[in-house]
Amino acid sequence: MNFLALIGRVVLAFLGHIGRLTLFTGTALSHCVRPPIYPRLIGRQMIDIGYYSLPVVGLTAIFSGMVLALQSYTGFARFAAGSENAVANVVVVSLTRELGPVLAGLMVAGRIGASMAAEIGTMRVTEQLDALTTLSTNPYKYLVVPRLIAGTLMLPLLVFIADIIGIFGGFVVSVYKLGFNPAAYISNTYDFMQPLDVISGLVKAGVFGFIIALMGCYSGYHSKGGAQGVGAATTNAVVSSSILILTFNYIITELFFGT
């Protein structure tokens, strides 16, 4: 009996979360299209999300590209000789379709989602959100909307740069370690690069950026109970946005490439 009660409680809590999140998303979106908007704040968030995430995302991308080239070469060498074309193909397809958006998304979730949750959570527990309201400033407009817009716009840009850096990483390993012909590698890369692959990756990135900002803001906004509550909000933001990123990664892949 106790066990059933426990299950019931967990399910109710989960449904409560879904409800609150849906409400939060709806409110935030409705504020996206109603003035006033704060270009200054959007700009600051864009710099925070886009520019300051570049080193992390760039490093992730270059090593992913390098390891992809190395792995696919050693992997393919077991089956067939002359796997040079295949290496360039694997690098470009897996980076643009999958690894670019997913890895960048996860890295940015750790960096930006966590800091959004911590910042807004601290504002919540120190009554700064209440102070905003009494100064006739809507916290959704002032805090959430700029982050959502910046996240949705900047992640595709980051992923685009990550794609380039990653492909370059693959090129470096292929040419300097595996001894491929550079010109042939580049022309192979061009041949295998499909616009749809890149576009699907950028669409994913936009969705992931939205998810990261949404979960960061949502967790912070609903945090309670001092430092511990803010800590929990931060963890929650990173974990939930990571899971949602992986889930939506599958869904979007299915939409683009599923038969």
Add this chain to the structure above:
Amino acid sequence: MNSTENTVPKISLKDVKKSFGAKRVLDGVTLDIAKGESVVVIGGSGTGKSVLIKSIIGILLADSGIIKVDGEDVTQVQASARESVNRKFGMLFQGAALFDSLPVWENVAFGLMQRERMSRKHAKERAIETLAKVGLSAEVGELAPSELSGGMQKRVGLARAIAGEPEIIFFDEPTTGLDPIMADVINDLIISCVKQQGITALSITHDMHSARKIADRVTMLYEGKLIWDGAAADVDRSGNPYVEQFVHGSAEGPIKMQVRR
């Protein structure tokens, strides 16, 4: 006396109730505050004074009862209209609640820039003027809130509350954490807001000296109800044992502190 200006109270609470879970904090609060009047709420720690103010400004939603501002029932207004109601309010939070991502002057100028769309330059001038009123220099305006002492933060909070020249100001313990001299400067500032600018003020304080000075009327919150309401001059001869105990700060009396010895 038949002009509505004089008969409609600025703030009117009727039977306001608020609970947190099973814990009843406000248990039927009824209070009218006239325009330009300064009312002080006294009461023990944790009796719900801050909750009372937060319910009026809509940060907390009262469970039942009617809260009217200028005759308009604010418990019924839509979220969008709420912003225009909030325009009438200035609020000093008990914990100051300064925006720590903004420098001090932007905190003070926040309402001016957001509500009144004042330019940054103008707003900054006004912020520095307002900071001077609470005894803070223009250099303090450039600091971050985290670089200030508790009392300085409180004064910045005060400056932020009055900068927009609202119609109604709520002061949650304006003099707590200030030295006696600065406390008196703040008292005078509050008096000048009310007397000269005709602002309506609802303050919370534990400082009886301050209460006597700034209040036209004093009311005491005890166990969720306002158990006494009278002119500030009468607090010392209220004839109410609860008020007397509070005013004299005595451990002996009808109010029992929940402590173990």
